[in-house]
Amino acid sequence: xxxxxxxxxxDCAYVFxxxxxxxxxxxxxxxxxxxxxKQRVFNTPLCEQGIVGFAxxxxxxxxxxxxxIQFADYIFPAFDQIxxxxxxxxxxxxxxxxxxxLTIRAPYGAVGHGGHYHSQSPEAFFCxxxxxxxxxxxxxxxxKGLLLSxxxxxxxxxxxxxxWLYRLAVEEVxxxxxMLPLSEAEVIRExxxxxxxxxxxxxxxxxxxxxxxxxxxxxxxLIDLKTLIPWDKEKxxxxxxxxxxxxxxxxxxITGGFGAEISAxxxxxxFLRLEAPVARVCGLDTPFPLVFEPFYLPTKNKILDAIKxxxxxxxxxxxxxxxxxxxxxxxxxxWIYAFNALDRxxx
Amino acid sequence: xxxxxxxTTDLLKPFSAALSSTRLLTTTSTTPxxxxxxxxxxxxxxxxxxxxxxxxxxxxxxxxxDMALMRRMEIAADSLYKAKLIRGFCHLxxxxxxxxxxMEAAITKKDCIITAYRDHCIFxxxxxTLLECFAELMGRKDGCSKGKGGSMHFYKKDSGFxxxxxxxxxxIPLGCGLAFAQKYSKDENVTFAMYGDxxxxxxxxxxxxxxxxxxxxxxxxxxxxxxxxxGTAEWRAAxxxxxxxxxxxxxxxxxxxxxxxxxxxxxxxAKEHALKNGPIILEMDTYRYHGHSMSDPGxxxxxxxxxxxxxxxxxxxxxxxxxxxxxxxxxxxxxKDIEKEVRKEVDEAIAQAKESPMPDPSELFTNVHVKGFGxxxxxxDRKELRAVLP
Numbered sequence: 080x081x082x083x084x085x086x087x088x089x090d091c092a093y094v095f096x097x098x099x100x101x102x103x104x105x106x107x108x109x110x111x112x113x114x115x116x117k118q119r120v121f122n123t124p125l126c127e128q129g130i131v132g133f134a135x136x137x138x139x140x141x142x143x144x145x146x147x148i149q150f151a152d153y154i155f156p157a158f159d160q161i162x163x164x165x166x167x168x169x170x171x172x173x174x175x176x177x178x179x180x181l182t183i184r185a186p187y188g189a190v191g192h193g194g195h196y197h198s199q200s201p202e203a204f205f206c207x208x209x210x211x212x213x214x215x216x217x218x219x220x221x222x223k224g225l226l227l228s229x230x231x232x233x234x235x236x237x238x239x240x241x242x243w244l245y246r247l248a249v250e251e252v253x254x255x256x257x258m259l260p261l262s263e264a265e266v267i268r269e270x271x272x273x274x275x276x277x278x279x280x281x282x283x284x285x286x287x288x289x290x291x292x293x294x295x296x297x298x299x300x301l302i303d304l305k306t307l308i309p310w311d312k313e314k315x316x317x318x319x320x321x322x323x324x325x326x327x328x329x330x331x332x333i334t335g336g337f338g339a340e341i342s343a344x345x346x347x348x349x350f351l352r353l354e355a356p357v358a359r360v361c362g363l364d365t366p367f368p369l370v371f372e373p374f375y376l377p378t379k380n381k382i383l384d385a386i387k388x389x390x391x392x393x394x395x396x397x398x399x400x401x402x403x404x405x406x407x408x409x410x411x412x413x414w415i416y417a418f419n420a421l422d423r424x425x426x
Numbered sequence: 427x428x429x430x431x432x433x434t435t436d437l438l439k440p441f442s443a444a445l446s447s448t449r450l451l452t453t454t455s456t457t458p459x460x461x462x463x464x465x466x467x468x469x470x471x472x473x474x475x476x477x478x479x480x481x482x483x484x485x486x487x488x489x490x491x492d493m494a495l496m497r498r499m500e501i502a503a504d505s506l507y508k509a510k511l512i513r514g515f516c517h518l519x520x521x522x523x524x525x526x527x528x529m530e531a532a533i534t535k536k537d538c539i540i541t542a543y544r545d546h547c548i549f550x551x552x553x554x555t556l557l558e559c560f561a562e563l564m565g566r567k568d569g570c571s572k573g574k575g576g577s578m579h580f581y582k583k584d585s586g587f588x589x590x591x592x593x594x595x596x597x598i599p600l601g602c603g604l605a606f607a608q609k610y611s612k613d614e615n616v617t618f619a620m621y622g623d624x625x626x627x628x629x630x631x632x633x634x635x636x637x638x639x640x641x642x643x644x645x646x647x648x649x650x651x652x653x654x655x656x657g658t659a660e661w662r663a664a665x666x667x668x669x670x671x672x673x674x675x676x677x678x679x680x681x682x683x684x685x686x687x688x689x690x691x692x693x694x695x696a697k698e699h700a701l702k703n704g705p706i707i708l709e710m711d712t713y714r715y716h717g718h719s720m721s722d723p724g725x726x727x728x729x730x731x732x733x734x735x736x737x738x739x740x741x742x743x744x745x746x747x748x749x750x751x752x753x754x755x756x757x758x759x760x761x762k763d764i765e766k767e768v769r770k771e772v773d774e775a776i777a778q779a780k781e782s783p784m785p786d787p788s789e790l791f792t793n794v795h796v797k798g799f800g801x802x803x804x805x806x807d808r809k810e811l812r813a814v815l816p
């Protein structure tokens with residue numbers, strides 16, 4: 080429907096990808112080809128590298144190329160095209176050429192039973208690439224505004240859609256054409272004790288944790304980052320300066336995840352204001368599991384635990400004996416301990 | 427077993443049902459009989475093999491039983507998925523069974539097979555058990571990948587099945603790597619790298635093919651053309667749907683993938699060719715009755731008439747049934763009994779698989795890395811190094 084709003088206005092937009100002509104596996108493009116014609120909304124063969132390369136060329140001619148990669152897990156064959164062709168086109172041609180009209184849409188994240196190749200969150204790989212933008216919406220309304228901005232943005236954008244929400248999220252979406260600014264985070268819940276930063280589907284999990292924490296008298300500020308690169312450091316910084324604590328959560332594995340970047344940047348900027356180490360509640364450093372998905376995911380309870388220990392960090396630390404510290408650590412990082420223990424056992 | 431020695435020249439002629447009490451061939455007989463493939467082969471840069479395929483009554487009966495078992499297993503997997511006992515993505519093979527059984531009849535377990543995610547029946551054909559299948563599908567400990575892989579990730583190392591791979595086309599270069607290793611060790615075996623008509627449009631196929639041809643690897647690229655890459659018909663996705671010709675400089679052979687004997691003949695031919703001359707592409711013209719995966723009803727991009735038409739006219743099991751009956755190797759009732767037996771076997775395997783426990787939670791962390799070779803530094807300035815083998 081978002082694409083309908085866009086298509087209405089611009090004649091040089093094209094939507095294509097695997098099975099897109101029939102509406103796509105998640106029905107995102109239903110009715111588009113009837114409405115805008117098969118010349119502008121069409122199926123491609125199963126060849127991700129080809130799809131993205133083709134889209135870059137199309138965009139380089141001044142068009143809006145909206146390419147769909149059926150699952151974010153399948154984006155890797157196109158990785159070279161995105162990283163080496165799309166992202167650097169403007170820079171290496173001294174601004175003669177660009178593919179700013181390129182938007183790559185891809186459903187990402189857990190879906191409850193997706194297994195290894197239908198659940199991954201590859202956003203961090205792309206956040207390491209100057210020249211593209213990475214955008215992830217949290218709800219239908221946000222998706223429309225952000226996608227329209229992404230399509231119109233003069234830079235190539237990788238737009239990850241939380242596939243868990245395709246069938247779950249229901250929201251009033253305005254019919255009119257509207258845009259939401261990129262690189263602008265949004266405080267979706269105000270609080271004073273701790274700042275929580277996330278994006279996409281994870282925000283609803285974090286929000287539940289905020290509600291639970293509130294029952295214990297902890298006031299959480301929840302921020303939707305929306306654009307991962309270039310990201311809104313200032314808003315996070317000012318929030319952390321207010322609360323003194325930060326927790327980042329994402330589904331992707333913790334090591335090298337975008338949470339690490341946020342953690343490092345905010346530590347640099349707010350070092351003297353931080354009252355506890357930045358907490359990261361993320362996916363485990365394992366391949367995305369099939370039967371163990373509930374263990375892998377950064378669930379509400381994991382977040383709630385981390386909120387509590389972060390908020391209580393200073394007071395616990397202050398009065399602690401070494402033994403006390405140890406138990407505290409163990410409690411906070413139980414699953415990390417479990418991981419280490421298992422690692423030893425396996426080896 | 428007296429009949430075993432009785433060779434008659436008119437075996438090709440169908441026997442009348444009246445003769446069934448004095449059957450000339452027992453179903454365990456290894457007396458050769460010859461059958462014609464339903465369609466001729468078409469070759470690309472190669473002379474196609476003969477349409478006459480030698481078989482035995484036993485093989486015919488095995489084909490029937492194996493395919494009936496595969497069919498039943500896939501139908502059962504469909505219900506288990508709908509009952510939410512199987513999670514994850516699940517791609518069924520029913521309709522394509524002849525490719526698996528025909529291929530297995532032509533090769534040995536020392537030859538390697540690597541395929542994509544539609545892998546249940548390939549695994550079964552390689553000698554996997556029903557229990558391993560169902561337990562894996564349901565994510566249980568007794569599964570062939572300890573319940574950690576699921577539908578798309580079946581493996582069987584002891585019979586050269588290098589598995590189920592999740593990304594369209596990604597297994598083909600791997601297959602060429604396997605073939606290189608085989609050539610290097612001069613063990614006269616080949617690799618069958620299987621992919622679908624959808625994957626035939628992936629760039630890595632052509633990269634792998636070039637290397638395989640350049641180095642004369644014993645790699646057989648098997649394109650299982652079921653005519654739909656997910657929901658897109660082949661003609662919408664491929665400029666040339668003659669997949670056996672798409673290797674250009676690599677010879678190809680097209681066979682009727684609904685005819686187990688055509689598959690067998692093609693694979694035998696391909697193996698001989700590959701060992702002598704390097705890679706070859708086999709295109710198996712086949713059909714999947716189910717949708718692409720369980721989330722695809724399979725009826726939005728093709729007509730129900732098309733599916734039922736294939737079922738009536740080209741079904742691989744029905745073809746074997748007719749052959750068995752015409753050679754008077756079993757009665758219709760006996761074949762029905764086999765199907766009943768198979769059904770029971772499947773039900774028992776499911777019951778057993780349901781009893782199998784979930785993998786231990788610690789398995790979440792296993793097999794991610796293993797410890798590498800430890801390197802110890804010692805000496806006064808710690809410049810001496812010693813690598814410790816595990």
